[in-house]
Amino acid sequence: MRRSLAILCATTAMFVSAAIGAHSRGGSRSRVLTTAPAVLFQGGDRPLRIGRPAPHTGGNRAEDCARCHVEIAREWQESQHKIAWTDDVFQAAYAIEPMAFCVNCHAPLTSPTGAGARHSPTGHALPSGLAATDGISCSVCHVRDGVILSSGNSRGDAVRQPGQPTPHGVLADPRFSQATFCAGCHQFNFPAEPSPGGPLYDSHAPMQDTFEEWQRSAFSQQNVHCQECHMPWRDGANGTRYRSHRFLGASDPALLSQAVRVSATATLASDGRTINVSAQVVPGRIGHAFPTGDLFRRAELRVWVDGDEAHAETLGFAREFSDRYQRIPNGPAGFVRVQVSDHRVQPPGTGLPDNYSFVFHTTASNRASINATHTIHWKLEHLLMPTPLAASQGFGPAVNRRTVTEGSVQVQSNTPPPAQRMHRP
Amino acid sequence: MTIKNTPKIQRQNTVRTLMLAALGAVSASGSACGRIDQPAPVVTPVGSERPASSGGNTTTVLTTTVTPINTNGVNTLPTTTTTVRTPQRDTALLANGDADFVAMDEALPAIPPEPTYDPQMRARVLQMRGVMAMTANCWESSPASRMPHVADRRCPQWFEQLNNGGVAAVHAIGERISDPTSSGAMTSQLTSLLENSRELVAAQYLARRFHRIASMEPTQAQILVMTEAYMIAGFEFVTGFPVNDHPAWVMASPMQLATKLRPAFIRALRWWHRNHDLPEEARRQEGEARLRAWLTAEPAKAVHAALVIAGRPESQLLRTPARDAMELIVNNGRSTANERNAARSALIALQTPVGQRQPSPRIGGPLQLN
Numbered sequence: 001m002r003r004s005l006a007i008l009c010a011t012t013a014m015f016v017s018a019a020i021g022a023h024s025r026g027g028s029r030s031r032v033l034t035t036a037p038a039v040l041f042q043g044g045d046r047p048l049r050i051g052r053p054a055p056h057t058g059g060n061r062a063e064d065c066a067r068c069h070v071e072i073a074r075e076w077q078e079s080q081h082k083i084a085w086t087d088d089v090f091q092a093a094y095a096i097e098p099m100a101f102c103v104n105c106h107a108p109l110t111s112p113t114g115a116g117a118r119h120s121p122t123g124h125a126l127p128s129g130l131a132a133t134d135g136i137s138c139s140v141c142h143v144r145d146g147v148i149l150s151s152g153n154s155r156g157d158a159v160r161q162p163g164q165p166t167p168h169g170v171l172a173d174p175r176f177s178q179a180t181f182c183a184g185c186h187q188f189n190f191p192a193e194p195s196p197g198g199p200l201y202d203s204h205a206p207m208q209d210t211f212e213e214w215q216r217s218a219f220s221q222q223n224v225h226c227q228e229c230h231m232p233w234r235d236g237a238n239g240t241r242y243r244s245h246r247f248l249g250a251s252d253p254a255l256l257s258q259a260v261r262v263s264a265t266a267t268l269a270s271d272g273r274t275i276n277v278s279a280q281v282v283p284g285r286i287g288h289a290f291p292t293g294d295l296f297r298r299a300e301l302r303v304w305v306d307g308d309e310a311h312a313e314t315l316g317f318a319r320e321f322s323d324r325y326q327r328i329p330n331g332p333a334g335f336v337r338v339q340v341s342d343h344r345v346q347p348p349g350t351g352l353p354d355n356y357s358f359v360f361h362t363t364a365s366n367r368a369s370i371n372a373t374h375t376i377h378w379k380l381e382h383l384l385m386p387t388p389l390a391a392s393q394g395f396g397p398a399v400n401r402r403t404v405t406e407g408s409v410q411v412q413s414n415t416p417p418p419a420q421r422m423h424r425p
Numbered sequence: 426m427t428i429k430n431t432p433k434i435q436r437q438n439t440v441r442t443l444m445l446a447a448l449g450a451v452s453a454s455g456s457a458c459g460r461i462d463q464p465a466p467v468v469t470p471v472g473s474e475r476p477a478s479s480g481g482n483t484t485t486v487l488t489t490t491v492t493p494i495n496t497n498g499v500n501t502l503p504t505t506t507t508t509v510r511t512p513q514r515d516t517a518l519l520a521n522g523d524a525d526f527v528a529m530d531e532a533l534p535a536i537p538p539e540p541t542y543d544p545q546m547r548a549r550v551l552q553m554r555g556v557m558a559m560t561a562n563c564w565e566s567s568p569a570s571r572m573p574h575v576a577d578r579r580c581p582q583w584f585e586q587l588n589n590g591g592v593a594a595v596h597a598i599g600e601r602i603s604d605p606t607s608s609g610a611m612t613s614q615l616t617s618l619l620e621n622s623r624e625l626v627a628a629q630y631l632a633r634r635f636h637r638i639a640s641m642e643p644t645q646a647q648i649l650v651m652t653e654a655y656m657i658a659g660f661e662f663v664t665g666f667p668v669n670d671h672p673a674w675v676m677a678s679p680m681q682l683a684t685k686l687r688p689a690f691i692r693a694l695r696w697w698h699r700n701h702d703l704p705e706e707a708r709r710q711e712g713e714a715r716l717r718a719w720l721t722a723e724p725a726k727a728v729h730a731a732l733v734i735a736g737r738p739e740s741q742l743l744r745t746p747a748r749d750a751m752e753l754i755v756n757n758g759r760s761t762a763n764e765r766n767a768a769r770s771a772l773i774a775l776q777t778p779v780g781q782r783q784p785s786p787r788i789g790g791p792l793q794l795n
Contacts, residue, residue: 393569
């Protein structure tokens with residue numbers, strides 16, 4: 001890890017030099033940029049400080065960027081990043097555990113001082129105005145101390161008058177194309193923040209583990225980073241090419257449908273009463289476990305016969321946690337939430353194969369039942385949280401559940417019962 | 426359509442199918458299982474040789490539930506659904522040590538006797554009971570919480586007293602945890618304190634709790650309690666306790682869940698009856714034998730067990746055998762790529778001291794690139 005970071009650092013320096021050279025040669029009126037900050041994100045541990053806006057941009061507000069970057073801004077408006085703070089599900093969770101840790105990532109531009117500054121009863125700053133409504137906006141990623149950072153790979157999406165020079169320079173930073181960039185917010189441990197009752201958290205166990213899941217995956221080995229799926233390339237007007245800023249995730253049906261593949265076979269046993277279903281659940285186009293992210297995320301595979309969905313067999317995929325009393329490293333003893341099992345669909349190239357068999361059996365003795373043609377249906381759904389928890393928070397299935405994939409298979413007869421053979425032409 | 430089976434019928438089905446699995450009678454297609462009216466196979470007594478399987482892939486029966494096939498208006502009698510999981514390569518190689526993990530009859534094993542203690546300890550137990558009483562409000566934690574919380578600044582010191590309270594604290598906690606209606610964060614937290622004690626009587630209290638839960642009718646109200654207890658049953662509670670098959674079933678419907686969980690409690694109780702009075706070294710050997718058996722027959726279960734062992738300080742005795750088992754999987758030419766990868770992950774976990782996981786990029790500070 002350290003070696004790869006060192007290589008990355010060296011690469012960064014190389015790119016930065018190239019970017020500086022390019023801007024100098026281009027003769028734009030933008031200032032010559034020097035270096036990108038070594039640290040881009042403070043994570044949930046402390047508030048993000050992006051510093052002053054870049055010259056000639058008008059400010060750090062999303063609307064300032066949107067004046068020229070129309071298409072990207074439109075995409076961002078529809079993204080989960082935009083509603084990172086205002087999202088109803090997040091707000092429900094924050095109401096239960098109102099911690100600075102949450103604010104630092106979900107409303108990173110929150111200012112503890114200045115006009116309109118608000119504070120929680122426990123003393124941490126609360127977002128107001130655009131810091132709340134814009135959530136993770138452009139400058140959270142792209143602005144540091146008057147410098148605009150970008151991957152340097154896109155062919156510009158900005159709309160400007162012909163002949164008008166670029167109003168600001170861009171410092172190419174290769175981290176923008178790499179998974180480590182996303183890890184800044186999507187890989188973190190349980191916070192070390194003290195609870196009202198005392199400092200009882202262990203910050204050595206992952207609360208969200210998406211980056212490390214990716215590192216274990218075949219995607220990492222093939223150098224396929226998060227951006228390939230979550231920020232796919234888009235062709236804009238006038239030959240521009242840029243990465244999508246919708247930040248596609250589980251809320252995107254198309255992406256979700258590619259995450260996991262389910263296949264099944266169903267056979268009728270020779271007794272005519274037993275249906276054996278074999279279902280295989282394998283990762284699809286996904287570079288991390290499924291589901292990933294928040295510890296409440298889960299998936300359910302339901303399998304049922306004919307129209308009897310009410311009595312479907314259900315299999316869950318989730319991480320399970322338990323509170324254990326132990327000495328916190330370099331800290332006091334206390335209850336620590338530890339993961340005790342992980343039975344999610346593991347990323348490609350890892351984990352054990354997920355093959356499940358279900359057997360449905362009837363003791364119905366009449367011929368009509370035995371001869372009936374049965375169909376096995378299955379549906380894999382992504383859940384934001386366990387159903388009882390969702391219900392307690394007022395979130396119905398429309399919010400909580402999204403279909404990943406579904407299908408059906410006709411039950412094949414291994415050895416047709418005598419009655420069936422009689423009716424064959 | 427409603428489920429009409431009585432819990433008794435469900436239990437019977439569970440037992441039969443589990444027996445089939447243990448004897449290698451379930452084929453890869455599962456064609457031999459699921460019949461409730463199938464004659465019970467001969468059960469090989471614990472410690473004796475098992476019949477050899479025909480080789481090749483076999484499946485392990487996890488649990489059963491009740492799902493009648495909808496026959497569109499045709500009368501359907503209560504039916505059985507059996508859920509099985511693959512893969513399992515050679516059931517015949519299951520070691521004798523695995524026998525406890527197969528529920529061989531539907532009857533609940535006897536309830537472990539109520540623990541007793543020396544009268545001279547009474548004052549100390551009463552003191553610990555007092556501490557337990559003080560913690561009444563410490564255990565509240567919303568199911569929506571992502572982290573454990575305490576309600577009072579004094580809670581940590583009470584927890585510490587209970588954690589250091591020795592066998593007297595175990596009795597005070599055990600009396601509380603024997604109540605099958607207790608639930609919430611309290612259950613796992615109190616159990617954690619019991620585990621930390623390393624006292625054998627702690628396992629006795631937990632076994633009593635399992636017995637009482639398994640005796641209950643599976644009503645909706647008991648689902649949370651059962652789920653938590655099932656999770657605990659999945660731990661290696663004091664060295665050698667059974668490891669769960671697959672906790673994923675906790676998200677099944679209440680009735681399915683109840684049917685699936687009961688065998689886990691029965692397995693745990695059977696284990697307790699057979700092993701509770703064995704010395705620690707004997708329990709270590711028993712756990713090691715089981716790991717070896719799983720290694721051959723069900724690598725997935727061996728990996729799962731290794732991960733559980735890696736995360737539990739009280740499983741120190743089994744860390745070396747688990748490490749050996751994972752190395753065997755990694756180096757075994759018959760292992761699949763997925764099995765090897767999973768075993769490597771378990772090895773990494775086993776090589777990392779409990780609670781000492783190395784920081785990821787976000788841990789302990791910002792992402793540093795130099």
